[in-house]
Amino acid sequence: MSLVEVRDIFQSYGQRPILERVNLSVAEGEFVSIVGASGCGKSTFLRLLLDQERPTRGEITVDGEPLKGEPDRTRGIVFQRYSVFPHLTVRDNIVAAEALSRPLGRLFGGVKRAACARAEAALERIGLAHVAQQYPSALSGGMQQRLAIAQALAAKPRILLLDEPFGALDPGTREQMHRFLLDLRAETKMTVFMVTHDLPEAFKLGDRVVVFDKTRWDPHDPAAYGATITYDFDARNGGIPYQLNEDQDGLPDPAPHPVAEAG
Ligand SMILES: Nc1ncnc2c1ncn2[C@@H]1O[C@H](COP(=O)(O)OP(=O)(O)OP(=O)(O)O)[C@@H](O)[C@H]1O
Ligand SMILES: [Mg+2]
Structure with a gap:
């Protein structure tokens, strides 16, 4: 049973197609x-998943x-x-994010104290406990991005959308965020x-790696066609592309494993 089903999505802005025929089925926990x-429509796809568009x-x-x-609290995003x-x-950035995930949008008394304790634990975990009382403007770009991730997680979303979340981080901090x-x-x-x-990051963290690309290209009008999913790799199985028409019996594919064969 899949949690997210994307069926034959097209997205255009004005006359300009950005995405076309996008299909994807994702299981809970994947x-x-x-x-x-760049510009092929990845952020656009996340906005569609967020239900912002x-x-x-x-x-x-x-x-x-x-x-x-309209976006709801089951989906959190880091832009x-x-x-x-x-x-x-x-x-308070983390406490506020948790508060926003509640029906009243505010926390009181013991509930608020518990939220503060959780926020402090989250900050400890991402190495920001020492700046808990400072304002974001005093933080480096990498620290702000870590805060944004902790904030998205505070609402305990069922689906987390991350748009190049580690792009601005130095290699050490990036490694820490991966862990x-x-x-x-x-x-x-x-x-x-x-x-x-x-x-490498896509394959290290992902169970699957999907590639967006254009399958049709008009050299006289590069914007004539949109992008779609051209590959769907199983990152947990040596990067073998998923079968486009998967067997329904759930049994392993009888075809020989290309990597094993090569070795
Ligand atoms: N609201 C909008 N109105 C019109 N055009 C848009 C809008 N949002 C995005 N676009 C255009 O759609 C295309 C895809 O944009 P998008 O931001 O999804 O690409 P991307 O794959 O995330 O790129 P990058 O890797 O650079 O972040 C771009 O050409 C962009 O200019
Ligand atoms: Mg983008």
């Missing part, structure tokens, strides 16, 4: 890395329910650019879609 050339054609369902046309609240301290994300996944059943331009 980590899907998304790669593709409606597709021109096609349908996305979560748990069998079509998206309603390409930092998206923290500048007027709140680092700790953080892998630990977190081991603990929760969170389903993750992550856009990245870094292929």
